[in-house]
Amino acid sequence: MTAPASQLASPEDPALRSWVESANDPAGDFPIQNLPYGVVDDGPAVRIGDRVLALRDVLDAGLFVKKLSSDTDFLIALDVGWLNGIAELDPSAQTMLRQNIAALLAHGSASKARVERMLRPAADCETAVPFLVGDYTDFYASLHHATNVGSMFRPTNPLLPNWKHVPIGYHGRASSIVASGTPVVRPKGQTVASDEGPPSFGPSKLMDYELEVGFFVGRSNPLGESVPVAEAWSRIFGFVLVNDWSARDVQKWEYQPLGPFLAKNFATTVSPWVVVREALEPFRVPGPPRSADDPKVLAYLDDPAGSNLDITLEVHIASAAMREKGMPPTLVSRGGFRDMFWTPAQMLAHHASNGCNMEVGDLLASGTVSGPTKESRGCLLERTWRGTEPIALGDGTERKFLQDGDEVVIRGFCEAPGRPRIGFGECRGVILPAKA
Ligand code: CA
Numbered sequence: 001m002t003a004p005a006s007q008l009a010s011p012e013d014p015a016l017r018s019w020v021e022s023a024n025d026p027a028g029d030f031p032i033q034n035l036p037y038g039v040v041d042d043g044p045a046v047r048i049g050d051r052v053l054a055l056r057d058v059l060d061a062g063l064f065v066k067k068l069s070s071d072t073d074f075l076i077a078l079d080v081g082w083l084n085g086i087a088e089l090d091p092s093a094q095t096m097l098r099q100n101i102a103a104l105l106a107h108g109s110a111s112k113a114r115v116e117r118m119l120r121p122a123a124d125c126e127t128a129v130p131f132l133v134g135d136y137t138d139f140y141a142s143l144h145h146a147t148n149v150g151s152m153f154r155p156t157n158p159l160l161p162n163w164k165h166v167p168i169g170y171h172g173r174a175s176s177i178v179a180s181g182t183p184v185v186r187p188k189g190q191t192v193a194s195d196e197g198p199p200s201f202g203p204s205k206l207m208d209y210e211l212e213v214g215f216f217v218g219r220s221n222p223l224g225e226s227v228p229v230a231e232a233w234s235r236i237f238g239f240v241l242v243n244d245w246s247a248r249d250v251q252k253w254e255y256q257p258l259g260p261f262l263a264k265n266f267a268t269t270v271s272p273w274v275v276v277r278e279a280l281e282p283f284r285v286p287g288p289p290r291s292a293d294d295p296k297v298l299a300y301l302d303d304p305a306g307s308n309l310d311i312t313l314e315v316h317i318a319s320a321a322m323r324e325k326g327m328p329p330t331l332v333s334r335g336g337f338r339d340m341f342w343t344p345a346q347m348l349a350h351h352a353s354n355g356c357n358m359e360v361g362d363l364l365a366s367g368t369v370s371g372p373t374k375e376s377r378g379c380l381l382e383r384t385w386r387g388t389e390p391i392a393l394g395d396g397t398e399r400k401f402l403q404d405g406d407e408v409v410i411r412g413f414c415e416a417p418g419r420p421r422i423g424f425g426e427c428r429g430v431i432l433p434a435k436a
Pocket of ligand 1: 138139244
């Protein structure tokens with residue numbers, strides 16, 4: 001379909017096509033229906049196919065086909081540097097911005113020649129953590145993950161009595177959220193040879209990844225006020241892939257009685273492109289049905305509209321030797337986000353249910369996404385069953401946990417008949433040796 005010049009275009013139209021040829025690749029992540037936002041060279045940008053468009057360039061050239069609610073507001077929003085400014089724009093201005101961008105990039109755009117000169121190859125762009133994140137919370141929303149891990153740490157009592165009543169989470173650390181591609185230094189910490197100790201201090205020997213999906217809050221609630229679960233979806237700005245790196249040996253010794261601390265807060269990697277809620281709407285699904293013997297969900301968490309997403313998720317690992325030889329990374333896990341027991345709307349509503357003020361740019365992550373099969377387990381702790389079932393990499397070596405030089409690559413995408421695939425790109429990180 002062609003967008004007539006000087007009119008907005010709806011990226012929600014599955015038939016819309018872009019003049020950026022790489023955006024029309026059926027196996028690509030970034031068609032014109034996606035248009036995720038990121039931060040490139042200190043400024044908000046949008047991704048289309050294998051190209052990046054800086055929004056400040058478009059504004060400066062006066063190319064928006066219809067004015068936003070106020071160009072001054074928009075200029076201020078862009079000058080924030082992170083996406084917080086865009087998220088704080090009035091919702092109608094956000095829609096207008098998205099439709100403006102779609103119009104510029106759609107077939108038939110009158111501005112094609114000028115916009116084409118502004119596009120930069122994504123491979124040449126340095127991306128950043130897309131939001132200024134004030135607070136970060138990590139949930140534990142996968143029933144399969146909670147049951148698997150629980151059965152390792154508490155064989156007789158895997159799922160604690162609260163789990164199906166309350167979305168469990170912990171406050172993570174915002175300062176150590178890093179952009180995809182940032183190397184992760186192996187952490188040091190206290191570990192024990194036997195459950196009772198005594199501990200010794202040194203580099204973690206059981207480094208792990210956690211495959212997760214995260215979302216950024218797009219609208220705040222004042223301290224003392226809650227967020228109704230029915231409104232929670234509309235307050236989410238967009239979604240990213242998250243790797244919640246975890247030092248299992250540190251975690252095992254420190255986690256009781258207050259939960260994760262130094263085993264988790266040395267680094268959390270996020271993917272660079274925030275896929276907005278609107279682009280994911282066609283892939284929205286209800287949470288899995290509760291079993292007959294599951295407790296009924298409390299009314300403040302009842303999410304009948306459903307806010308799970310049908311995202312296919314993959315974890316790939318490449319050793320340093322594999323990368324040197326130019327070998328592709330080995331697929332070690334493939335699962336789905338749609339089976340998460342607690343949905344994003346339930347996570348947000350629960351987080352604010354006590355009057356906790358959620359702020360624009362806060363990051364909420366799902367917890368490890370694990371499915372019912374071995375192949376769909378989202379961390380090495382589960383995938384290798386605590387190291388007892390090592391996995392093979394493409395270079396012939398085996399892994400129980402991550403070694404120095406290993407690169408973990410998380411990918412995610414949504415597919416449905418008659419619609420362009422909506423992808424998240426990649427969330428990457430290489431493990432570096434512990435510091436002396
Ligand atoms: Ca986690």
